[in-house]
Amino acid sequence: MSVLSDLAIVWSAILGFAIYAYVVLDGFDLGIGILAPFAKSDDEEETMISSIAPVWDGNETWLVLGGGGLMAAFPLAYSILLPALYAPLIAMLLALVFRGVAFEFRHRHVRHLRVWTWGFVLGSYVATFAQGVALGAFVQGIAVEGRAYAGGWFDWMTPFSLFTGLALIAGYALLGACFLIMKTEGALQERMYRHALPLGVAVLGAIVAVSAWTPFLDPALSARWFSWPNIAYLSPVPLLVVAIALGFFRSLAAGRQILPFVMVSLIFLVSYCGVAISVFPFIVPRAVTVWQAAAPDRSLGFLLVGTAVLVPVILVYTGYSYWVFRGKVGAGPTYH
Amino acid sequence: MLESLDPVVLARIQFAFTISFHIVFPAFSIGLGSYLAVLEGLWILTEKDHYIRLFRMWVKAFALSFGMGVVSGIVLSYQFGTNWSVFADKTGPVIGPLMGYEVLTAFFLEAGFLGIMLFGVNRVPKLMHFAATVIVAFGALVSAFWILAANSWMQTPAGYATNEAGQFIPTDWWAIIFNPSFPYRLVHMVLAAYLATAFVVGATGAWHLLRGRQGPMVRTMFSMAMWMAAIVAPLQLVAGDQHGLNTLEHQPAKVAAMEGHFEAEMKGAPLILFGWPDMQAGETRYSIEVPKLGSLILTHDPNGVLKGLKSWPREDWPRVPVVFWSFRVMVGLGLLMIATGVASLWLRWRGKLYQTPLFARWCLVMGPSGFVALLAGWFVTETGRQPFTVYGVLRTADSVSPIGSPAVAVSLLAFVAVYLAVFGMGIWYLLRLMRTDPEAASAAPPPKETRAAGITPVQATHGALPEP
Numbered sequence: 001m002s003v004l005s006d007l008a009i010v011w012s013a014i015l016g017f018a019i020y021a022y023v024v025l026d027g028f029d030l031g032i033g034i035l036a037p038f039a040k041s042d043d044e045e046e047t048m049i050s051s052i053a054p055v056w057d058g059n060e061t062w063l064v065l066g067g068g069g070l071m072a073a074f075p076l077a078y079s080i081l082l083p084a085l086y087a088p089l090i091a092m093l094l095a096l097v098f099r100g101v102a103f104e105f106r107h108r109h110v111r112h113l114r115v116w117t118w119g120f121v122l123g124s125y126v127a128t129f130a131q132g133v134a135l136g137a138f139v140q141g142i143a144v145e146g147r148a149y150a151g152g153w154f155d156w157m158t159p160f161s162l163f164t165g166l167a168l169i170a171g172y173a174l175l176g177a178c179f180l181i182m183k184t185e186g187a188l189q190e191r192m193y194r195h196a197l198p199l200g201v202a203v204l205g206a207i208v209a210v211s212a213w214t215p216f217l218d219p220a221l222s223a224r225w226f227s228w229p230n231i232a233y234l235s236p237v238p239l240l241v242v243a244i245a246l247g248f249f250r251s252l253a254a255g256r257q258i259l260p261f262v263m264v265s266l267i268f269l270v271s272y273c274g275v276a277i278s279v280f281p282f283i284v285p286r287a288v289t290v291w292q293a294a295a296p297d298r299s300l301g302f303l304l305v306g307t308a309v310l311v312p313v314i315l316v317y318t319g320y321s322y323w324v325f326r327g328k329v330g331a332g333p334t335y336h
Numbered sequence: 337m338l339e340s341l342d343p344v345v346l347a348r349i350q351f352a353f354t355i356s357f358h359i360v361f362p363a364f365s366i367g368l369g370s371y372l373a374v375l376e377g378l379w380i381l382t383e384k385d386h387y388i389r390l391f392r393m394w395v396k397a398f399a400l401s402f403g404m405g406v407v408s409g410i411v412l413s414y415q416f417g418t419n420w421s422v423f424a425d426k427t428g429p430v431i432g433p434l435m436g437y438e439v440l441t442a443f444f445l446e447a448g449f450l451g452i453m454l455f456g457v458n459r460v461p462k463l464m465h466f467a468a469t470v471i472v473a474f475g476a477l478v479s480a481f482w483i484l485a486a487n488s489w490m491q492t493p494a495g496y497a498t499n500e501a502g503q504f505i506p507t508d509w510w511a512i513i514f515n516p517s518f519p520y521r522l523v524h525m526v527l528a529a530y531l532a533t534a535f536v537v538g539a540t541g542a543w544h545l546l547r548g549r550q551g552p553m554v555r556t557m558f559s560m561a562m563w564m565a566a567i568v569a570p571l572q573l574v575a576g577d578q579h580g581l582n583t584l585e586h587q588p589a590k591v592a593a594m595e596g597h598f599e600a601e602m603k604g605a606p607l608i609l610f611g612w613p614d615m616q617a618g619e620t621r622y623s624i625e626v627p628k629l630g631s632l633i634l635t636h637d638p639n640g641v642l643k644g645l646k647s648w649p650r651e652d653w654p655r656v657p658v659v660f661w662s663f664r665v666m667v668g669l670g671l672l673m674i675a676t677g678v679a680s681l682w683l684r685w686r687g688k689l690y691q692t693p694l695f696a697r698w699c700l701v702m703g704p705s706g707f708v709a710l711l712a713g714w715f716v717t718e719t720g721r722q723p724f725t726v727y728g729v730l731r732t733a734d735s736v737s738p739i740g741s742p743a744v745a746v747s748l749l750a751f752v753a754v755y756l757a758v759f760g761m762g763i764w765y766l767l768r769l770m771r772t773d774p775e776a777a778s779a780a781p782p783p784k785e786t787r788a789a790g791i792t793p794v795q796a797t798h799g800a801l802p803e804p
């Protein structure tokens with residue numbers, strides 16, 4: 001029993017890491033799609049999209065690891081959550097189709113450039129919104145009976161989930177802006193500094209709103225956060241957010257290039273831990289725990305060996321690939 | 337109205353539709369990946385210019401195909417949960433880790449080095465770039481390894497037990513991965529990907545030959561493709577034959593459906609060439625047969641005994657006409673490919689490989705044949721597995737999500753609309769790349785970086801852009 005419970009926890013941590021990696025990495029990709037309509041010239045737009053062309057595929061692979069890992073490690077959770085989030089997930093997948101093909105399609109025909117740029121932009125908005133909605137629907141809870149989803153098709157749609165959808169658009173846009181601060185220079189970079197400020201304020205506002213809202217979704221949630229002694233243990237969480245936020249705004253004001261992105265990633269990390277605290281040890285909130293959903297030891301152990309060996313290797317060569325493409329993105333001539 | 341449709345049927349159509357689109361791109365990526373690695377290797381060895389120019393031409397097609405493979409594949413990895421949740425719950429402990437390994441060993445590898453392969457020409461040393469190409473090509477093969485292990489386990493499950501919740505739980509991973517049909521399917525599928533790619537490359541060469549373009553690029557691509565056809569098509573026949581014998585051992589009802597055999601016991605069974613399998617009547621109508629050849633091929637004895645579909649209960653039969661006809665399409669095209677290869681050897685020997693318009697025209701027609709055969713083959717395999725998802729153990733009807741027909745129908749319509757539009761355009765772009773005169777397109781000077789430290793992906797892969 002103890003080994004089993006250990007593996008379930010280990011796998012929760014691995015999946016947690018994969019999803020966080022996805023959120024930050026594909027977050028800035030999608031964020032650039034969200035910001036692209038605000039480019040001031042075709043060259044700028046090209047620079048923005050070029051900055052992620054060599055890396056977006058690797059970033060999106062974390063989503064595949066999240067999905068595939070969930071099926072492997074917690075098949076019961078996979079089989080309940082995906083039908084429960086049917087509509088937002090299908091919307092996300094279709095949006096990612098448009099986003100992903102745009103990188104290549106934009107340059108296959110001069111006259112189609114605009115069309116696929118719009119595919120890229122709308123795909124980024126819809127995918128982000130759908131992910132935010134899915135997150136909200138997940139936190140607010142899912143109806144389960146036996147081993148199956150027992151709710152309706154539109155259970156996911158509530159004011160809360162729509163709000164988290166919008167909030168994530170702001171969040172990814174902020175990540176995208178901070179990534180561009182790192183990767184560009186000149187007028188584009190200036191403008192990203194200016195976008196980052198209101199986006200940062202919006203994201204913090206959203207974090208406050210979601211934190212205030214969550215306890216009212218379910219009495220169990222308010223009990224978790226506000227009962228004694230939990231409140232004492234958990235109070236550092238909001239304090240941390242405040243501290244990092246201050247660091248973020250100072251780094252912007254000081255014109256730092258890398259620090260803003262790091263700070264935003266940390267804000268995401270802390271908020272993400274906040275969600276985890278609301279949910280854990282459930283993997284389908286308040287219905288199925290990680291232990292109930294876990295695959296047998298032989299499955300978890302088999303994949304764990306590979307994960308333990310391969311994820312560090314992956315991080316090394318992914319790092320190498322970012323290193324090859326280090327430095328500022330050239331505005332470069334486009335072809336007209 | 338939508339409620340009256342069977343959600344199982346809709347989910348099956350949705351899966352068949354999305355995976356049939358998906359598989360075309362990975363198969364092309366598997367074939368092109370290896371082709372590009374060979375081209376770049378030849379260039380490094382011989383320093384002949386046309387190899388690297390061919391590389392630059394085909395790497396653009398590769399980038400397109402790869403991108404479409406990625407986005408259509410992500411859809412699939414979530415579709416197990418959205419539409420086949422009971423299947424996912426039950427088989428997750430077994431096939432989940434296989435797909436997990438696919439992500440860890442193949443997808444990350446490909447994605448990590450693809451950027452360098454496509455955009456890194458001016459940023460890494462020559463050999464590092466070649467290494468990236470080889471790694472990407474290798475990654476595509478590794479991906480085929482794992483996903484085919486998963487699929488083959490569903491065909492011929494092994495190495496598992498079941499628990500109280502009705503889940504399959506692994507008992508022996510070696511037996512699961514190297515399940516009885518896996519080695520055959522892996523070989524047959526990889527050869528299929530190479531053949532499909534070779535025929536597309538060959539048709540491209542033929543197109544340019546027919547336009548009087550006889551430069552080294554055109555000749556080289558045509559020649560390489562014809563060598564592949566001549567060597568790999570006969571190998572595929574052998575691999576397919578062995579695959580069939582193995583299937584006879586593990587899924588005899590599927591073979592009966594491929595052959596159109598209904599009678600329970602057939603001594604000295606004929607080979608039915610064509611006919612119409614009528615499941616209602618339990619016989620293959622209007623059949624054209626060769627006596628005893630069926631038994632001879634499958635049992636190596638003209639009077640050998642074969643079991644027909646009536647040896648199994650009706651409710652365990654697959655849709656016989658689909659299996660029967662898809663099988664004939666695949667084998668028929670396979671034979672035409674062998675004939676193409678043989679003809680190319682003959683013409684090559686006579687020194688007329690590039691000067692025979694009739695043959696070039698034939699190769700143009702055969703361009704899509706590899707992909708058609710590949711899809712037909714999967715239809716045989718997958719429809720022949722019905723009515724089970726895990727053969728003999730888990731029924732398709734018991735695998736589906738508790739999602740109502742309207743939701744499945746609406747998402748199906750959305751997939752159809754988006755796929756036809758997006759991948760239709762993608763395929764059109766591919767054809768456009770291929771029909772552009774390669775010598776003229778690559779005569780432009782190789783792309784240069786405008787800035788020392790800038791990413792200039794656009795110029796790097798899109799240097800020689802065909803004008804509309």
Ligand code: HDD
Nearest residue numbers: 348351352355356359483486487714715718719722725732
């Ligand atoms: C690892 C799993 C896996 C893999 C690699 C494949 N399939 Fe499959 N296929 C399934 C898992 C599956 C499935 C989830 O088990 C389905 C859905 C419904 C069903 O009965 O089986 C299925 C059904 C299914 C059907 C519908 C059969 C019917 O309902 O009569 C078709 C036509 C295909 N697939 C075609 C393909 C093609 C063209 C593939 C080429 C790559 C392929 N499949 C690979």
Ligand code: HEM
Nearest residue numbers: 061361362365402405406409410412413443476479480483
């Ligand atoms: C249901 C079955 C399948 C699923 C769930 C699936 C899933 C996926 C996913 C998620 C990707 C994108 C990976 C990325 O982000 O880079 C992908 C790409 C790929 N898949 Fe599939 N796949 C399936 C069937 C197959 C089959 C049968 C093959 C080959 C035999 C195959 C070969 C590949 C390859 C080579 C790629 C790399 C991208 C490319 O080359 O275009 N897949 N697949």
Ligand code: HEM
Nearest residue numbers: 521524528531573576577580583670706709710713714717
């Ligand atoms: C020339 C004679 C051929 C024979 C005798 C043959 C035989 C077979 C058999 C028996 C199967 C079904 C195996 C099963 O479901 O258990 C199969 C499947 C398949 N065939 Fe063929 N085949 C031939 C040619 C080809 C060609 C030319 C291609 C493509 C270029 C091809 C591609 C496939 C694919 C993709 C599958 C499904 C995957 C698999 O189960 O391996 N085959 N073939």
